[in-house]
Amino acid sequence: MSVPHLGGDPNANLYAQLKRDVLDRVPQISAVELVPDDIEAKQLRAIFDPGRLDPPTGPESPELTIKWYRQDPDDWFRINYTDPNTGFHAGWHQDEDHPGLGQAHFQYSTADTEDRWGITFEHEIPSLVLWEIIEELLEDVRPTYQYANEES
Amino acid sequence: MTEDGSNSESLMERQTTGEDRVRMTSRQLSEPRTANWIASEAGWSHEPTKRVLERLVDDGILHRDESGTHTTYYPDYRRQAMQEAMRLRDSGHTVEELTDRLADMKTQIRDWEDEFDVESPNQLRGTLADESLDADEEIRRREIAREWEHLHRRIQIVGFAIREWDFLTPTTEPAEANS
Numbered sequence: 001m002s003v004p005h006l007g008g009d010p011n012a013n014l015y016a017q018l019k020r021d022v023l024d025r026v027p028q029i030s031a032v033e034l035v036p037d038d039i040e041a042k043q044l045r046a047i048f049d050p051g052r053l054d055p056p057t058g059p060e061s062p063e064l065t066i067k068w069y070r071q072d073p074d075d076w077f078r079i080n081y082t083d084p085n086t087g088f089h090a091g092w093h094q095d096e097d098h099p100g101l102g103q104a105h106f107q108y109s110t111a112d113t114e115d116r117w118g119i120t121f122e123h124e125i126p127s128l129v130l131w132e133i134i135e136e137l138l139e140d141v142r143p144t145y146q147y148a149n150e151e152s
Numbered sequence: 153m154t155e156d157g158s159n160s161e162s163l164m165e166r167q168t169t170g171e172d173r174v175r176m177t178s179r180q181l182s183e184p185r186t187a188n189w190i191a192s193e194a195g196w197s198h199e200p201t202k203r204v205l206e207r208l209v210d211d212g213i214l215h216r217d218e219s220g221t222h223t224t225y226y227p228d229y230r231r232q233a234m235q236e237a238m239r240l241r242d243s244g245h246t247v248e249e250l251t252d253r254l255a256d257m258k259t260q261i262r263d264w265e266d267e268f269d270v271e272s273p274n275q276l277r278g279t280l281a282d283e284s285l286d287a288d289e290e291i292r293r294r295e296i297a298r299e300w301e302h303l304h305r306r307i308q309i310v311g312f313a314i315r316e317w318d319f320l321t322p323t324t325e326p327a328e329a330n331s
Contacts, residue, residue, distance in 0.1 A: 010182065011305055013232035016239060021176045025167040038243055039253045040306055042299070069298060070182065076298065096294065125193055127176040131164035138163065 010070040014126065015044050018066060021127035026134055028052045035065070043067040050085070055143060060084045064137070068126060074103060075126065079133055081141075087111050088146045092119070092133045108145050170196030174204045178214055179232070184224035237313040241320040254310050257303045264296055273297040273304075 015034060023032045023046045030049040034041045044066040050058035062083040069076045080091045087110065094104040098116065107116035121129045164173075173194035181190075191201035205225050208214040214225045240250065270276045276297045280290055313320065 008229050009233055009305055009308075010180070010227075010229050011302075012229065012236045012309060013239075014180075016236065017176070017179060021168075021172070026163075027167075037253075039240065039245065039250060039310055040257060040303070042302060069302065072182070123193060124182075125177045125180045127180060128164070128173070128193065131162075131168075135163040 014068060014070060015041055015066075018044060018068065018127055018130055022130045022134065023064075028138060029064075030061070053138070053142065055147075057083055057085045064134070066130070070126070077126075079130070081137055083146070086146060088142075090137060090141050090145070092136075106141075108141065110146065165195070170194060170200060171204050174201050175208070178205060178208055178225060179227050181225070181227055184217055184226040186222045186224055188222075190225065233309060233312075236309050237316070238320055238322075240310060240313040241317065242322055247314060247317050250310055250314050254307060254314065257307050257310070261300060261303055261307075264300055268293070268296075273300040276300065 019032050023029050023044070026046075028048050029046045030052075031047040033045050033047075035043045035045050046064040046066070048062045048064070050056060050061055053062070062081060062085070064079065064081045067078045074094065076095055078091060078093045078095055080089065082089050088108070089110075090106070090108040092104065092106055098105050101116065101118035102120070104119050104121065105116050106119045108114065121132055123129050123132060168176075174190060174196055177190050177194045185193075187202045187205055188198060190205065191198045194201060205214060205216075209216045209225070212228065213231060214227055217224045217226065264276070265271060268276050268279060270279065274297070276293055279285070280293060285293070
């Protein structure tokens with residue numbers, strides 16, 4: 001099996017690190033949990049407090065799910081934001097789905113529009129990449145794309 | 153992200169200190185790196201970065217390698233695996249719960265072995281060359297191969313926590329122990 005030996009596995013404590021380094025420090029996030037539980041720990045889920053988001057949403061809480069595997073030469077990850085109130089979805093993926101867009105891509109969808117494009121990150125350390133993504137989500141993606149076709 | 157690089161303080165800079173970022177960076181290095189590289193990734197200045205790195209070396213969190221032209225640092229990932237095993241030990245689960253979940257994870261892997269008639273995630277990836285597979289099935293097998301590797305890693309750590317259950321027993325009342 002190609003899985004690294006226990007002692008050399010950079011995945012062992014990764015979700016605990018992402019939680020402590022990033023998610024626990026984001027004021028808009030009210031809870032963080034491992035899915036399906038902390039034993040199998042397939043992914044991390046962060047729950048946003050809808051009232052603390054700008055623009056606000058609600059009554060239900062949007063979620064960010066993080067699936068991240070450290071591997072050579074490049075990590076594999078999918079980070080997905082979903083707002084059940086609006087049906088808005090945004091994802092940052094470094095996977096094999098859209099090789100034409102480069103190593104990583106961003107995609108979003110609303111009830112009536114969707115788009116995707118290639119992206120690069122300033123950092124290569126997972127916790128710092130996750131900070132970039134969350135900042136992008138809160139300060140650019142939600143305000144810009146969530147209500148793209150709902151000019152009031 | 154590269155486009156729209158704003159100059160004002162970022163969310164990360166508001167919520168973390170330079171030392172926090174050096175600690176985050178050094179624990180997740182995927183290859184040995186110099187203090188300069190780490191300082192640049194963490195967005196902090198060289199001297200304080202180096203001081204933090206030296207403390208992390210003293211604490212056994214990082215290894216320092218002085219054999220090359222430049223001193224490099226690399227995390228001891230064994231320590232992180234131990235930390236994860238200790239976290240499981242302290243998480244409030246009973247050893248029976250952990251054992252049951254370990255069995256569940258092994259069953260899941262056995263089911264995949266039977267379904268695809270393979271013995272490893274890479275053998276499963278090998279079946280992707282089969283021309284009769286449609287695109288959806290290809291995606292499904294890729295996903296399963298990844299989950300399989302993840303489960304295998306979790307089985308190793310959960311198995312370690314179970315084997316060393318008594319040894320990893322936490323000191324429950326440190327206040328009393330010190331008195």
